[in-house]
Amino acid sequence: VFSGEWPGENNFVFHAPITSPVNRKLEPLGPHFLAHARRKRHSRTFSEDDRL
Amino acid sequence: MSDSSAEQEAGAVIGIAFGNTTSSIAYTSADGKAELIANEEGDRQIPTVLSYLDSDEFHGGEAKAQLVRNASNTVAYFRDYLGKKYSEIDPTNSHHSAHPIDADGVVSFKVVEKSGEEPSNISIGEITTRHLKRLRDSAADFLGKEVTGAVVTVPTDFTEAQREALVAAAKGANLQILQTIHEPIAEALAYAAKENMQPEDRTILVVDIGGTRSDASVVSARSGMYTILATAHDYETGGVQLDQVLVDHFAQEFIKKHKSDPRENPRALAKLKLESETVKRTLSIAVTASIGVDSLADGFDFHSSINRLRYEIRAQKVFDDIMKLAEQAVQKAELDLVEIDEVILAGGSSHTPKIAQRFRALFPETTPIHAPFTDAAALNPSELAARGAALQAALISEFDVEDIDQSTHPAVTVAPHLSKSIGVVVVGADGSEEFRALLPAQTAVPARRVAAFAAPAEGGDVVVKIVEGVSEIRKTIIEKKEEAVNGEGEVEDESEEEEEEEEEEIKTKHMKVDKLLAEALLKGVEKGQKIEVTIQAAADTSLNIAARIVGTQQGVRGVIAAP
Numbered sequence: 001v002f003s004g005e006w007p008g009e010n011n012f013v014f015h016a017p018i019t020s021p022v023n024r025k026l027e028p029l030g031p032h033f034l035a036h037a038r039r040k041r042h043s044r045t046f047s048e049d050d051r052l
Numbered sequence: 053m054s055d056s057s058a059e060q061e062a063g064a065v066i067g068i069a070f071g072n073t074t075s076s077i078a079y080t081s082a083d084g085k086a087e088l089i090a091n092e093e094g095d096r097q098i099p100t101v102l103s104y105l106d107s108d109e110f111h112g113g114e115a116k117a118q119l120v121r122n123a124s125n126t127v128a129y130f131r132d133y134l135g136k137k138y139s140e141i142d143p144t145n146s147h148h149s150a151h152p153i154d155a156d157g158v159v160s161f162k163v164v165e166k167s168g169e170e171p172s173n174i175s176i177g178e179i180t181t182r183h184l185k186r187l188r189d190s191a192a193d194f195l196g197k198e199v200t201g202a203v204v205t206v207p208t209d210f211t212e213a214q215r216e217a218l219v220a221a222a223k224g225a226n227l228q229i230l231q232t233i234h235e236p237i238a239e240a241l242a243y244a245a246k247e248n249m250q251p252e253d254r255t256i257l258v259v260d261i262g263g264t265r266s267d268a269s270v271v272s273a274r275s276g277m278y279t280i281l282a283t284a285h286d287y288e289t290g291g292v293q294l295d296q297v298l299v300d301h302f303a304q305e306f307i308k309k310h311k312s313d314p315r316e317n318p319r320a321l322a323k324l325k326l327e328s329e330t331v332k333r334t335l336s337i338a339v340t341a342s343i344g345v346d347s348l349a350d351g352f353d354f355h356s357s358i359n360r361l362r363y364e365i366r367a368q369k370v371f372d373d374i375m376k377l378a379e380q381a382v383q384k385a386e387l388d389l390v391e392i393d394e395v396i397l398a399g400g401s402s403h404t405p406k407i408a409q410r411f412r413a414l415f416p417e418t419t420p421i422h423a424p425f426t427d428a429a430a431l432n433p434s435e436l437a438a439r440g441a442a443l444q445a446a447l448i449s450e451f452d453v454e455d456i457d458q459s460t461h462p463a464v465t466v467a468p469h470l471s472k473s474i475g476v477v478v479v480g481a482d483g484s485e486e487f488r489a490l491l492p493a494q495t496a497v498p499a500r501r502v503a504a505f506a507a508p509a510e511g512g513d514v515v516v517k518i519v520e521g522v523s524e525i526r527k528t529i530i531e532k533k534e535e536a537v538n539g540e541g542e543v544e545d546e547s548e549e550e551e552e553e554e555e556e557e558i559k560t561k562h563m564k565v566d567k568l569l570a571e572a573l574l575k576g577v578e579k580g581q582k583i584e585v586t587i588q589a590a591a592d593t594s595l596n597i598a599a600r601i602v603g604t605q606q607g608v609r610g611v612i613a614a615p
Binding site: 010011012013014015016017018019020021022023024025026027028029030031032033034036037038039040041045046 | 231233234237238241244249251271275276277278279280440443444447448458459460462464465466467468469470471472474494496497498500520567568569570571572573574575588591593594595597608609610611612613614615
């Protein structure tokens with residue numbers, strides 16, 4: 001909810017990055033992993049993949 | 053395309069759950085449902101046993117029955133020996149069948165394959181090949197076509213050498229292993245298929261209680277992708293130990309009557325073991341079970357019965373060990389029991405009502421415990437691994453082996469997982485702020501989530517706060533008192549000691565805001581409109597944020613830079 005003065009000039013203000021993620025190993029099975037693998041191997045984004 | 057892919061199209065692919073005690077085969081039907089395949093004897097749980105008598109090879113239930121009369125030519129419990137040196141194996145479970153021997157470091161079995169001939173040495177690889185061949189043939193007979201490929205489940209602690217040995221053994225059986233997959237994930241996949249593969253974000257505890265070993269795994273399922281957070285193994289807890297509880301119980305009864313211990317005679321012990329296992333299974337569905345063995349020992353027949361309660365009291369230590377294993381896995385994942393969203397009990401021993409009850413008592417009432425005794429819609433725990441393997445086999449049946457290898461390569465499977473949950477702050481009607489997660493912790497990136505929220509009742513400008521959140525465990529003391537309803541005065545009259553006795557500590561999980569990442573301003577939101585927030589985490593762990601008013605062109609976009 002909006003409170004007080006809006007600090008920035010733009011409508012979007014960046015404060016801090018996320019906490020560093022940890023590298024883990026995905027289990028290579030299931031339809032959703034296969035879709036992930038397909039995107040990764042062809043360097044596609046979600047929206048590019050949706051269009052196909 | 054190569055010749056091999058043309059061949060593959062002609063043949064069928066199946067899922068195989070290869071266990072120490074039993075193995076199962078399954079296929080996925082045209083409508084996408086995984087089904088178990090029964091072998092010629094009608095067994096869906098096929099004992100992982102091979103036996104040799106009069107130049108014939110027996111397999112499954114027929115071979116298992118020979119543990120009584122032909123124990124030295126019967127090979128059982130061999131899965132975990134595969135791909136290991138003789139010095140690395142624990143042959144305890146094979147003491148009452150063909151004992152593994154050391155043939156230049158290779159685990160082998162000395163059995164009489166042809167009657168009248170000298171015993172021959174069969175290597176563990178060859179035994180596995182023969183077992184897989186029988187499974188493949190049973191599946192081919194049922195499906196009416198040749199089986200060319202299979203997805204096989206293995207425990208999470210299977211080494212690379214064991215996987216290679218398995219693939220090599222299958223090649224000997226003219227069976228191509230398309231992929232080896234982890235048992236707990238196959239089991240989770242079987243349940244996901246039941247829900248039509250709806251990608252829910254959940255943290256799942258999978259406890260696989262087998263015959264000779266039990267394994268517990270904590271798995272994070274995020275948008276249908278699975279990551280193992282922690283595993284724990286116990287090689288001395290399982291169905292065999294439960295059988296032993298009954299063997300000891302009946303043996304004591306027999307001694308009382310006849311002054312002789314059937315456990316001292318190998319053949320009597322083998323008979324008692326087989327019958328005790330049947331009694332154990334009966335006790336999973338009925339509250340009493342009877343046993344009858346003709347000429348058990350010293351020519352005496354044995355007839356008796358046992359009720360479930362007495363069995364449960366005697367088996368308490370085994371149950372305790374299973375609970376300990378499950379808690380250990382959760383602890384290793386650095387989670388609290390209340391952070392587990394669901395529990396899947398897999399493996400044959402998960403039919404035991406008391407085990408499901410113990411899990412029911414360990415977790416909050418809202419946590420589903422998937423086992424036949426606690427969930428009427430539960431799948432058969434013995435079938436889960438094979439079903440999961442069959443589903444995966446169907447998914448990749450069209451792929452080339454090269455494709456599968458590339459997709460399972462670490463370059464694809466290793467991905468950054470979010471350390472903390474990412475979401476927005478939602479203000480409730482009473483003005484309290486609450487964290488709503490869009491991307492929960494342990495989500496692999498890239499990932500995308502969309503959620504819609506109601507705009508505040510008064511309308512106006514709306515600030516969307518994108519934040520990181522962490523879970524905290526709150527302990528609340530609940531007094532189990534009925535007097536509290538009668539009025540506050542009476543409660544205070546109670547003595548303090550009494551109150552403490554009746555107190556129960558309840559732990560609940562809450563999410564709290566940890567760090568503000570970004571804010572977005574949406575101007576002039578009208579009453580009753582909805583605000584849609586999209587968070588897209590890129591592979592470099594930067595976040596793309598989009599907030600818009602549903603049904604309008606109005607929106608804000610922004611980027612949260614990568615750390």
